Amino acid sequence: VAIRRPGKTRLQEEKYHAMIGDIRRQCFRANTPEGVKAVLVNQFAPEMEEAGTPLAHPGEKVWDWKTQEAVYVRPTTTKFRKAEAAQFVEFLYSTGVELGVQWSEPALAVYEEYREAKEAA
Numbered sequence: 001v002a003i004r005r006p007g008k009t010r011l012q013e014e015k016y017h018a019m020i021g022d023i024r025r026q027c028f029r030a031n032t033p034e035g036v037k038a039v040l041v042n043q044f045a046p047e048m049e050e051a052g053t054p055l056a057h058p059g060e061k062v063w064d065w066k067t068q069e070a071v072y073v074r075p076t077t078t079k080f081r082k083a084e085a086a087q088f089v090e091f092l093y094s095t096g097v098e099l100g101v102q103w104s105e106p107a108l109a110v111y112e113e114y115r116e117a118k119e120a121a
Contacts, residue, residue, distance in 0.1 A: 008085035015110035
């Protein structure tokens with residue numbers, strides 16, 4: 001029996017993908033959805049660290065012996081804990097607001113649901 005903190009839910013994953021989709025469509029159309037997600041996760045990780053709650057599974061730098069340079073492997077949302085996924089939703093919302101994103105109905109529903117759950121806790 002292993003005791004550990006709960007991982008994120010599939011519903012949380014669907015929620016933040018809706019928000020990432022809005023950010024990409026409105027601000028970064030030239031980039032792939034995966035590329036925009038990678039950048040957002042890359043920006044999220046240091047914010048969590050600065051807040052004193054670093055990700056449980058942070059990214060890492062590994063040495064490429066052929067090119068003689070460091071390669072950064074970003075944190076993966078697959079390993080987000082439930083609380084980290086909730087913080088990521090908040091991060092996406094504030095980032096989208098800074099970028100002037102007009103949230104779609106699915107993304108607005110995601111954020112409202114998140115806020116209600118946060119207030120109930």
